[in-house]
Amino acid sequence: MSKYTPLRWNKTKLSFLIEKRTLWIIAALLVLCATLVVISTGIGSKYVSPLEVIQSIAGKGSSMNEVIIMKLRLPRILIAVLVGASLAVAGAVLQGIIRNPLASPDVTGITEGASLGTVLFVFFLSEKVSIQWAPLAAIGGAFVVTALLYLLSWKNGASPLRMILIGTGLSAAFKSISYMFIISGSFILANKSMIFMTGSIYGSSWEKDVSTLLPWVLILLPLTWIQSRHVNVQALGDDVAASAGANVQLHRLILLLLSVALAGAAVAIGGAITFIGLMAPHIARKLVGSSFGGLLPVSALLGALILLISDLIARTLFAPLDIPAGVFTAAIGVPFFLYLLYRNRNA
Amino acid sequence: MSILEAKNLAVSYGGVFIFDHLNLEIPEGKITVFIGSNGCGKSTLLRSLARLLKPAQGEIQLDGSNISSMPSKTLAKQLSLLPQGPVTPEGLTVLQLVKQGRYPYQSWLQQWSKEDEQAVHAAIHATGMEALTERSVDSLSGGQRQRAWIAMTLAQQTDIILLDEPTTYLDLTHQIDVLDLLHELNERDGRTIVMVLHDINLACRYADHIVAIQDGAVYTQGRPSDVIHPETIESVFRLKCQVISDPIYGTPMIVPQGKLRKK
Numbered sequence: 245m246s247k248y249t250p251l252r253w254n255k256t257k258l259s260f261l262i263e264k265r266t267l268w269i270i271a272a273l274l275v276l277c278a279t280l281v282v283i284s285t286g287i288g289s290k291y292v293s294p295l296e297v298i299q300s301i302a303g304k305g306s307s308m309n310e311v312i313i314m315k316l317r318l319p320r321i322l323i324a325v326l327v328g329a330s331l332a333v334a335g336a337v338l339q340g341i342i343r344n345p346l347a348s349p350d351v352t353g354i355t356e357g358a359s360l361g362t363v364l365f366v367f368f369l370s371e372k373v374s375i376q377w378a379p380l381a382a383i384g385g386a387f388v389v390t391a392l393l394y395l396l397s398w399k400n401g402a403s404p405l406r407m408i409l410i411g412t413g414l415s416a417a418f419k420s421i422s423y424m425f426i427i428s429g430s431f432i433l434a435n436k437s438m439i440f441m442t443g444s445i446y447g448s449s450w451e452k453d454v455s456t457l458l459p460w461v462l463i464l465l466p467l468t469w470i471q472s473r474h475v476n477v478q479a480l481g482d483d484v485a486a487s488a489g490a491n492v493q494l495h496r497l498i499l500l501l502l503s504v505a506l507a508g509a510a511v512a513i514g515g516a517i518t519f520i521g522l523m524a525p526h527i528a529r530k531l532v533g534s535s536f537g538g539l540l541p542v543s544a545l546l547g548a549l550i551l552l553i554s555d556l557i558a559r560t561l562f563a564p565l566d567i568p569a570g571v572f573t574a575a576i577g578v579p580f581f582l583y584l585l586y587r588n589r590n591a
Numbered sequence: 592m593s594i595l596e597a598k599n600l601a602v603s604y605g606g607v608f609i610f611d612h613l614n615l616e617i618p619e620g621k622i623t624v625f626i627g628s629n630g631c632g633k634s635t636l637l638r639s640l641a642r643l644l645k646p647a648q649g650e651i652q653l654d655g656s657n658i659s660s661m662p663s664k665t666l667a668k669q670l671s672l673l674p675q676g677p678v679t680p681e682g683l684t685v686l687q688l689v690k691q692g693r694y695p696y697q698s699w700l701q702q703w704s705k706e707d708e709q710a711v712h713a714a715i716h717a718t719g720m721e722a723l724t725e726r727s728v729d730s731l732s733g734g735q736r737q738r739a740w741i742a743m744t745l746a747q748q749t750d751i752i753l754l755d756e757p758t759t760y761l762d763l764t765h766q767i768d769v770l771d772l773l774h775e776l777n778e779r780d781g782r783t784i785v786m787v788l789h790d791i792n793l794a795c796r797y798a799d800h801i802v803a804i805q806d807g808a809v810y811t812q813g814r815p816s817d818v819i820h821p822e823t824i825e826s827v828f829r830l831k832c833q834v835i836s837d838p839i840y841g842t843p844m845i846v847p848q849g850k851l852r853k854k
Contacts, residue, residue: 261702490694
């Protein structure tokens with residue numbers, strides 16, 4: 245068992261078993277993420293070298309670089325990291341508690357609920373209320389879908405199978421309602437909503453976006469991580485979890501709410517970016533296995549990486565056109581999704 | 592030591608009563624096997640004993656106190672259940688699975704204490720899984736997989752272990768292997784083992800106490816040699832048979848009549 249390092253502080257009774265390989269993978273992904281942040285911050289209509297990017301971030305760059313890096317590009321890059329990580333963790337939690345490899349915020353309807361919330365806001369309130377309140381509408385939408393999901397799949401407890409079936413139905417229903425508004429509305433409102441529904445982090449700012457999303461992520465990620473052992477035990481099935489002494493329904497509800505809060509906040513800021521919540525946890529599982537303590541940080545980092553790369557492609561490939569990043573997460577995601585379906589064809 | 596008993600138990604499933612006024616005491620430190628035809632309610636009884644089903648009336652008592660009012664973790668330190676055909680998540684290793692048995696002893700800060708480590712090692716050792724701790728459970732053979740799951744319930748360090756058809760889906764060699772292991776655990780540590788088995792002959796060999804269940808009631812119970820007669824099998828399984836003596840252990844062994852051509 246030399247592959248594992250027990251961590252124990254006897255006075256505080258703190259003890260964990262850490263897999264060394266997982267630690268190395270997390271470290272490698274952190275470095276990769278940081279490198280990509282620096283490089284992609286430098287790429288754009290004006291190229292800035294990685295060294296200058298670091299100087300600017302440290303507050304020692306030229307004043308022109310400072311504006312480009314700090315004001316224009318870095319907020320958007322950080323939002324990519326935060327949104328990607330949140331969606332990935334939301335997906336990892338859902339796949340754990342619903343025990344279905346196809347579960348993710350977009351498949352269970354959480355993303356679509358958040359989208360509809362925003363579309364309704366754009367159509368009915370955007371002329372009266374500041375757009376700053378849109379995230380609240382998105383999160384509200386996400387929670388409404390979750391409440392419906394729970395109500396409809398409840399029968400002596402919420403069973404994973406019913407949740408995935410009803411979630412798929414709700415997802416389709418909410419998406420059609422969103423499209424109904426878009427088709428019947430004015431061109432400008434429809435365009436605004438479409439961009440949101442594809443998922444774009446264009447024009448992210450410190451004040452409006454980073455400062456809104458960062459506290460959510462900083463609170464929700466650790467809160468989710470300390471629930472790891474509940475996810476692990478639930479993954480063995482409701483009967484096993486219950487006879488191991490877990491309060492299965494209570495933990496499932498708490499974890500679902502955490503997942504919805506993460507996905508809702510991410511969609512509120514980044515729009516309905518799909519496939520990251522599905523893909524990132526799957527890749528993470530291939531790297532570190534399904535033990536949630538390691539799966540969560542690895543999923544988060546992979547989610548951040550995927551959105552960083554997608555957004556980099558989206559804003560450079562057809563420059564000066566800025567395409568919503570969601571187009572590319574889907575472009576990477578669809579082949580992967582088909583591959584998963586193909587692999588599970590006999591299951 | 593813990594005494595598990597059902598008192599005046601009634602369990603309903605979707606409005607239909609599976610059991611009514613059932614009384615049963617599980618002998619302490621012994622191997623008890625539930626037998627009965629499909630749908631007779633033996634799994635339901637086992638699940639009720641593990642508190643996975645809520646009684647409509649009556650109660651399950653552990654050492655005289657009602658298990659439905661016990662804290663989940665307290666109960667999980669005294670009684671564990673291995674359900675039928677459990678499924679492991681993709682890529683989960685044997686060690687990670689066995690570690691889950693420590694759930695009732697852990698908190699979010701304390702997840703790998705020295706006691707946890709000892710219990711997990713002991714469970715892996717008792718099931719002979721030492722060489723396979725790093726293998727993923729889904730890559731193992733059926734028999735090894737069942738051993739890994741039994742190791743998980745052992746890590747829970749309970750006096751009572753309930754198993755729902757632990758030999759289903761296993762070939763005969765592995766069935767014997769799993770039952771030998773359970774017998775060994777009972778002999779060595781004096782753990783109370785309660786399980787549902789389909790194979791009456793194996794049940795007779797391994798059980799100290801057999802409970803034959805028919806239509807949601809205990810038809811008869813006692814030592815295999817006392818309760819397994821052609822009449823019992825005919826009433827409980829609606830099967831005509833002869834009962835002979837097992838050539839190796841002398842326990843009852845049934846030979847079904849069937850409708851095959853006569854020689």
